[in-house]
Structure formats: structure tokens, C-alpha cells
Amino acid sequence: xxxxxxxxxxxxxxxxxxxxxxxxxxxxxxxxxxxxxxxxxxxxxxxxxxxxxxxxxxxxxxxxxxxxxxxxxxxxxxxxxxxxxxxxxxxxxxxxxxxxxxxxxxxxxxxxxxxxxxxxxxxxxxxxxxxxxxxxxxxxxxxxxxxxxxxxxxxxxxxxxxxxxxxxxxxxxxxxxxxxxxxxxxxxxxxxxxxxxxxxxxxxxxxxxxxxxxxxxxxxxxxxxxxxxxxxxxxxxxxxxxxxxxxxxxxxxxxxxxxxxxxxxxxxxxxxxxxxxxxxxxxxxxxxxxxxxxxxxxxxxxxxxxxxxxxxxxxxxxxxxxxxxxxxxxxxxxxxx
Amino acid sequence: xxxxxxxxxxxxxxxxxxxxxxxxxxxxxxxxxxxxxxxxxxxxxxxxxxxxxxxxxxxxxxxxxxxxxxxxxxxxxxxxxxxxxxxxxxxxxxxxxxxxxxxxxxxxxxxxxxxxxxxxxxxxxxxxxxxxxxxxxxxxxxxxxxxxxxxxxxxxxxxxxxxxxxxxxxxxxxxxxxxxxxxxxxxxxxxxxxxxxxxxxxxxxxxxxxxxxxxxxxxxxxxxxxxxxxxxxxxxxxxxxxxxxxxxxxxxxxxxxxxxxxxxxxxxxxxxxxxxxxxxxxxxxxxxxxxxxxxxxxxxxxxxxxxxxxxxxxxxxxxxxxxxxxxxxxxxxxxxx
Numbered sequence: 298x299x300x301x302x303x304x305x306x307x308x309x310x311x312x313x314x315x316x317x318x319x320x321x322x323x324x325x326x327x328x329x330x331x332x333x334x335x336x337x338x339x340x341x342x343x344x345x346x347x348x349x350x351x352x353x354x355x356x357x358x359x360x361x362x363x364x365x366x367x368x369x370x371x372x373x374x375x376x377x378x379x380x381x382x383x384x385x386x387x388x389x390x391x392x393x394x395x396x397x398x399x400x401x402x403x404x405x406x407x408x409x410x411x412x413x414x415x416x417x418x419x420x421x422x423x424x425x426x427x428x429x430x431x432x433x434x435x436x437x438x439x440x441x442x443x444x445x446x447x448x449x450x451x452x453x454x455x456x457x458x459x460x461x462x463x464x465x466x467x468x469x470x471x472x473x474x475x476x477x478x479x480x481x482x483x484x485x486x487x488x489x490x491x492x493x494x495x496x497x498x499x500x501x502x503x504x505x506x507x508x509x510x511x512x513x514x515x516x517x518x519x520x521x522x523x524x525x526x527x528x529x530x531x532x533x534x535x536x537x538x539x540x541x542x543x544x545x546x547x548x549x550x551x552x553x554x555x556x557x558x559x560x561x562x563x564x565x566x567x568x569x570x571x572x573x574x575x576x577x578x579x580x581x582x583x584x585x586x587x588x589x590x591x592x593x594x595x596x597x598x599x600x601x602x603x604x605x606x607x608x609x610x611x612x613x614x615x616x617x618x619x620x621x622x623x624x625x626x627x628x629x630x631x632x633x634x
Numbered sequence: 635x636x637x638x639x640x641x642x643x644x645x646x647x648x649x650x651x652x653x654x655x656x657x658x659x660x661x662x663x664x665x666x667x668x669x670x671x672x673x674x675x676x677x678x679x680x681x682x683x684x685x686x687x688x689x690x691x692x693x694x695x696x697x698x699x700x701x702x703x704x705x706x707x708x709x710x711x712x713x714x715x716x717x718x719x720x721x722x723x724x725x726x727x728x729x730x731x732x733x734x735x736x737x738x739x740x741x742x743x744x745x746x747x748x749x750x751x752x753x754x755x756x757x758x759x760x761x762x763x764x765x766x767x768x769x770x771x772x773x774x775x776x777x778x779x780x781x782x783x784x785x786x787x788x789x790x791x792x793x794x795x796x797x798x799x800x801x802x803x804x805x806x807x808x809x810x811x812x813x814x815x816x817x818x819x820x821x822x823x824x825x826x827x828x829x830x831x832x833x834x835x836x837x838x839x840x841x842x843x844x845x846x847x848x849x850x851x852x853x854x855x856x857x858x859x860x861x862x863x864x865x866x867x868x869x870x871x872x873x874x875x876x877x878x879x880x881x882x883x884x885x886x887x888x889x890x891x892x893x894x895x896x897x898x899x900x901x902x903x904x905x906x907x908x909x910x911x912x913x914x915x916x917x918x919x920x921x922x923x924x925x926x927x928x929x930x931x932x933x934x935x936x937x938x939x940x941x942x943x944x945x946x947x948x949x950x951x952x953x954x955x956x957x958x959x960x961x962x963x964x965x966x967x968x969x970x971x
Contacts, residue, residue: 298760303711303735305761346954374640375820383720384948385740386956389823393959398640398820400748401946401961403722403738411737415752422759423635424642483712483735486726609738611721617683619723622730624738 298422302515304482311420313475313630314368314427314468317361318587319354320579321436321462323571327563332587333463334361340437340462348382351435354464354579355380355391358586359431362466366473373397373468374425377415379408380433380578381460383442387433397429405607406530407484408432409465409582410626414481416469417628421478431466431586434577443494443612456496458532459571461562465582467590476593476601480516482627484508486609490620494610497621498535498559498573501606504623505531506542508604512627513548521552524598527589529581529605529625530559532574558584558605581605585630593632600631635759639852641819648757650812650967651705651764651805654698655924656691657916658773658799660908664900669924670800671698677774677799684774685719691801691916692717692728692770695923699766699803703810710734710805711762714752716745717770717915718797720779724770734766742944743867744821745769746802746919747963751818753806754965758815768803768923771914780831780949793833795869796908798899802919804927813930813938817853819964821845823946827957831947834958835872835896835910838943841960842868843879845941849964850885858889861935864926866918866942866962867896869911895921895942918942922967930969937968 299306318333325336335357337343342350355378363370376395378388379402392399404411412430419425437447439460445451469478487507491500505528513519520526531539536557543550558581559574585603592598604627610619636643655670662673672694674680679687692715700707713732715725716739729736741748746769753765774784776797782788806815824844828837842865850856857863868876873894880887895918896911922940929935941964947956 300711300761300763348950348954374637379738379740381721382948383950384718384742384946386946386948386951389946389959389961390951390956393823393825396822398822399961400752400820401740403716403740405721415737418755418759418761422755422761424637424755424759426637483737485733485735486730488730609721609723609726611719611723613685613720614723614727617685619727622726624726624736 303511304480304515305418306480307417307421307478309421310477310479311417311469312473312477313590314470314473315362315366316467316586316590317358317365318465318583319358320583324461324463324562329562329588332591347435347437351433351438352387352390355387355431355433356394358464358466359391359395359429362468366468370395373427373429375400375428377402377412377428378431379403381439404624405609406576406578406580407605407607407624407626408578410603410605410628413628414626417478420469420471426471428469429466432578432582433464434460434579436460436462439577453572454495455572456534457572458497458559458574458576460577461575461580463579463583465586467586476630476632479629479631482508482512484625486622486624488620488622492620494615497608498532499538500621501608501623502531502535502538503542504625505539505604505606508625508627509543510546510548519552520550523553523600523602525554526602528557530576531557531606532559534573593630596632602627602629640848641817641852642755643817644754644758644815646758647814647816648754648806649810649814650927651807651810652699652703653804653923653927654695654702655802655920656695657920661798661800661899666899666925669928684772688770688772688775689724689727692724692768693731695801695803696728696732696766696768699805703805707732709764710766711764712737713766714739714749715768716740718776741961742946743913743915743917744942744944744961744963745915747940747942747965750965751963754815757806757808764805764807766803766805769915769919770801771797771916773797773799776914790909791832792909793871794909795834795896795911795913797914798912798917800916800920802923804923813967813969816966816968819845819849821962823959823961825957825959829957831952834945835869836875837958838945838960839868839872839875840879841962842876842941842943845962845964846880847883847885856889857887860890860937860939862891863939865894867913868894868943869896871910930967933969939964939966
């Protein structure tokens with residue numbers, strides 16, 4: 298463990314021992330369908346409430362990750378997770394099912410990488426040997442809680458994003474065939490005054506840019522070190538803004554491929570109901586733990602930086618006229634040569 | 635850093651460099667009044683909304699802790715915190731003010747010790763040199779969000795608890811005159827089926843007992859190692875249940891003084907409106923960072939185990955008929971001879 302600025306360098310290179318993803322039907326129609334472990338054909342996930350559906354995705358993804366790692370759940374020493382629900386109830390109920398000591402975390406959609414960064418920290422420093430990190434979201438729980446119940450049928454502007462129905466989990470251990478968690482940059486809260494919850498990409502872009510800048514300043518690396526840098530879920534509006542901000546800051550993003558989980562998870566041209574793209578705690582989680590880790594294991598990618606972004610508003614803070622504070626946490630996943 | 639079961643032993647003994655507490659008028663009428671840094675004479679904390687009041691308590695406590703440590707806020711490398719508000723907005727807005735890289739955490743009222751355990755982990759392992767841990771709660775935000783707005787004037791059963799208006803923060807560093815954070819035990823989610831949000835002490839007692847048992851099993855210590863063991867906020871109902879559970883588990887609690895922050899923070903006999911006692915993210919925080927740390931520095935106490943408990947329900951999970959999952963995290967604070 299070595300601290301540089303706001304970045305942790307994990308000297309022992311903790312590994313992703315196994316990962317698993319479970320998604321809903323709309324994600325199953327997206328371009329990454331082949332990378333998920335299980336795709337439900339119904340948005341209800343065979344449950345009676347949206348909240349139980351969201352929880353089940355996480356319970357199942359965590360169980361699958363444990364099985365894929367050849368472990369039993371009793372071997373998981375800590376579970377680190379969170380979600381968008383008030384009081385992160387989905388993760389808590391999943392932690393009850395799993396039974397492991399539990400560290401609840403919250404960073405909105407950045408929770409995926411906040412939990413992975415902490416899991417890697419625990420393993421790297423000897424505070425644990427096996428840690429499960431995982432997050433979940435469901436389109437209908439998020440709409441109901443943050444905007445309107447989907448049944449109400451309200452229309453949305455083109456800048457709005459679509460919460461992913463899905464969960465992704467990864468088990469971090471000392472060794473294994475998966476990619477190493479090489480380093481992580483913990484973000485600061487950025488708030489440039491955006492107040493529109495239907496334009497979270499614009500609100501989150503400065504946080505993504507700030508964390509990416511910090512990552513390269515702290516590590517001395519340049520973007521070309523990575524084959525791919527993906528933001529968590531800026532979607533189309535936010536990604537353009539982040540590109541502009543990074544250009545102004547003279548971060549040479551042209552050296553590498555720069556994409557966004559919110560754009561990768563859906564077929565934006567045909568799944569037009571997702572508007573600007575995907576979002577939610579499950580968005581960067583299913584793209585990372587499904588798609589990216591497969592590409593890394595197959596050596597189609599060697600070094601990836603995942604910069605998960607989170608809009609840290611609540612319906613109440615929005616109603617009280619507050620702007621949207623945002624954050625981004627970055628985790629570097631690398632396969633050895 | 636050494637992991638034993640679910641307990642971290644902090645080999646380098648990170649220190650509480652400074653701590654600060656800011657409370658409301660009712661806590662200022664309690665028996666620990668002399669231990670707080672600032673007592674507001676109005677429940678509004680001179681703000682226009684309860685939410686802004688809750689945030690201000692944390693902003694002020696964190697600022698005071700930084701000043702008392704003789705630091706500037708730019709020297710704080712990470713802020714770890716959370717609160718009871720949906721999407722932990724109080725901590726997020728305080729993190730925006732502080733400007734440090736931010737790890738949002740949530741464990742309901744156990745957040746105080748979850749954040750302190752993680753802060754000590756970071757310092758012990760070299761992942762940071764100075765970390766601020768802190769939580770906040772306000773009676774009126776919690777009542778409004780979890781039960782009824784106080785203005786509605788609903789009555790409460792004697793088992794109900796009273797959310798503390800206050801914030802406590804501690805800065806953890808490598809050295810300093812304050813107590814060492816010797817070890818921490820991370821709890822599991824316990825749920826014995828209690829569904830009554832007006833009896834959270836009963837719901838949380840098994841989690842407290844489970845973590846205390848784990849702590850002594852993992853460390854090989856006995857309760858007599860500590861001068862005092864305090865639970866977070868079981869209050870009168872929960873503390874009796876925890877005592878019974880620990881007796882059944884043959885943990886020799888009679889060796890030491892065993893109390894509860896929810897009972898210590900108010901004058902239960904005279905402040906009868908608090909019913910069974912205090913609760914909230916601020917409860918164990920103001921008792922620990924105000925009262926206990928002073929007693930440790932004065933050597934009136936030498937070794938204290940703080941077992942903060944959290945009821946991880948949401949209004950929605952309760953309305954949907956779910957029981958209350960609970961957790962407890964324990965942190966040992968010790969002065970050297």
C-alpha cells in the first residue's frame with residue numbers, strides 16, 4: 298500500500314478471483330448480453346415488489362460470484378456494498394442473506410468502484426483475504442424513489458438517463474486468474490451548481506474529470522497507460538462535457554479509448570427509451586464485472602481504468618432547491634503480461 | 635494490521651489527533667453538557683430547514699476538529715462519514731464544504747464506529763496519514779423521515795427512542811496525545827424478526843451481543859480488559875436484552891462497567907420525552923468524541939470499547955412488512971500507561 302495524493306497503489310496487486318452479473322430484460326437486449334451470467338425475461342425478476350426484485354439481483358449475483366470462485370459463502374470475510382435505495386436496504390438485506398461482516402457504503406452510482414477500491418485496500422493491507430464487493434439497481438425502484446413511478450408514464454427529456462436493472466459483484470482475493478486491482482483514486486465532491494435531476498450527466502462530468510486528472514497527477518501515468526478508460530455513467534451528454542473539461546486540463550485522453558458504461562450497456566440507437574444512456578449503481582457494475590473483466594481475462598484488454606460517477610442528490614435535497622453534489626472513484630484493473 | 639476473525643488489530647495504534655462535538659439544546663441539558671464543544675440554544679441551529687441544521691452540525695464539528703488538531707482542512711486526506719438521511723446528504727454536503735476525498739458509508743446509528751474503524755484502517759496501513767471520521771443526526775430530520783414530522787405531535791410508546799441532535803468528529807493520525815484506536819470488530823447483519831420501529835433497542839440488541847461476542851472470541855481478551863464497554867444506542871429496553879443475551883453466551887460482562895450511549899446522553903429520569911433513551915448517528919458520536927475521549931485523555935478511563943449499533947430499516951422496508959435488519963461495529967480506544 299502506497300498513498301500518492303488521493304490515490305492508493307496496491308503493492309500486492311489483489312486479484313478479482315471471480316465476478317458475476319445478473320440483469321433484467323432490457324439489459325439483456327443490449328450489446329453486452331453475452332457477457333452476463335443470467336438475464337431475466339421479466340422486469341419483476343419474479344418478485345412481488347420492485348424492491349424485492351432489486352435485492353434479488355444482488356443476492357443472486359453475489360451467490361454466483363461465490364460459486365464461480367469455487368468458494369462457500371462462509372469463506373467471504375467481508376461484504377462491502379451499497380445501492381441507491383434509501384438507507385441502502387437492498388445491500389443490507391443481501392448482506393443478511395450472505396451472512397458476512399458488512400460495510401455499507403454509499404456513493405450513488407459510484408458505489409460500484411467505492412466498494413471495489415475498499416475491497417482491494419482490505420486485501421492489499423492484510424485486513425482480509427477474501428472480500429465481496431457488489432452493487433445493484435433496478436429501473437423501477439429508482440424511478441419511483443427519485444422521479445415518478447413508471448406506472449405514471451411521465452415523459453422525459455433527451456438528457457435523462459435510464460437506471461440499469463442489474464447487479465454486479467466481484468470477489469477480491471490475494472491471487473487468482475482474474476485481473477489485478479492495481480490502484481484506486483478516491484474522488485472529492487464536486488458541485489458546479491447543476492440542479493436538474495434529468496441532466497445528471499452534466500452534473501457528474503466535472504467529478505469524473507477531477508478524478509481522472511487526480512489519477513494521472515498522483516500516479517505520473519498518462520492516459521496511454523490504459524487501453525480503455527470508462528466513466529461510470531455520464532451517458533452521451535456528460536461524456537462530451539467530460540471530454541471538453543479534460544481537454545482544457547490538458548489530459549491527453551486522445552492517447553486511449555475513452556468510453557462510458559452508460560453508453561456501452563444499451564444499444565442507444567435502437568433502445569431509444571434509455572434517452573442519453575444508462576445509469577444506476579448497477580450500470581458500471583454490470584459493465585465492469587461482466588463485460589470488462591471478460592475482455593481482460595481474454596486479454597482483449599490489458600489495462601482498464603473504471604471511473605464510476607455518482608450524483609449524490611436526494612429527492613429532498615432537490616426539492617429544497619439544492620444543487621447536485623457529485624463524485625467519481627476510479628479503479629485500475631490490469632492483466633499481467 | 636492483523637486480521638483475526640472479523641476483527642482488525644491495528645499494529646501501529648493510530649491515534650485520535652483531535653475530536654469535536656456540536657449539539658442541540660436538549661443534549662445541552664443532558665448530563666454530558668460540559669463535554670461538548672458547542673451547544674446551540676435553538677433546535678433550528680439558526681438554519682431554515684431541519685436538513686440544513688443537521689448538515690451544519692457536521693460542518694461545524696469537522697471544522698472544530700481540524701482547528702483543535704492545529705491543522706488546515708487541506709491537510710485532511712480523506713473524510714469518511716455518513717448519516718441517517720436518504721442518500722446520506724448531510725455528510726455529502728459537509729464533504730463538499732470540507733473538500734477532501736470522500737468515502738460515504740452507511741450503517742444507520744453504527745455509522746459512527748464504521749467510519750472510525752475505516753479511518754483507523756487507512757492510517758494503520760499507510761493508506762492515509764490524516765483521516766476525518768464523523769457523523770451527524772438531528773431529531774427533527776429523523777422524525778420527519780422515519781416516523782412523523784414532530785409538528786404533527788404524535789405520541790410514542792415508552793420503548794421509542796429519541797434521535798440525538800448533534801455531530802461528533804474525530805481526526806485519526808499516526809501520532810498524537812489522544813487515545814489509540816487499538817482494534818475494531820466489523821459486525822454482521824442480525825435480524826431476529828422484530829418489525830416495530832418504535833422498539834429499535836430490542837431489534838438491535840442481538841447485533842450488539844453478536845459483535846461483542848465476536849470481539850472477545852477473535853481477540854482472546856475478556857470484558858475485564860476494558861474499563862467500560864458502551865453500546866451505541868440500545869437505550870433502556872435494548873441494553874437489558876443485550877445483557878441477557880451476553881449472559882446466555884457466557885460473556886463475562888460483570889467484569890466491567892457496561893453502559894449505553896443512548897442512556898448516557900440524556901437525563902432519562904427528567905428528560906422523559908426521550909422515552910427509552912437516545913439514538914441516531916449523532917448519539918454514539920457525541921458521547922464518544924465528546925465525553926469518552928475526554929475521560930480517556932484525563933486517564934479517568936484507560937480502555938473503552940464502543941459498540942455502535944444500527945437499525946438498518948427504511949420507511950419503505952417497514953411499510954412493506956419487512957423486519958428490521960441490524961448491525962453493530964465495535965472500536966476499542968485505549969490510552970497508553
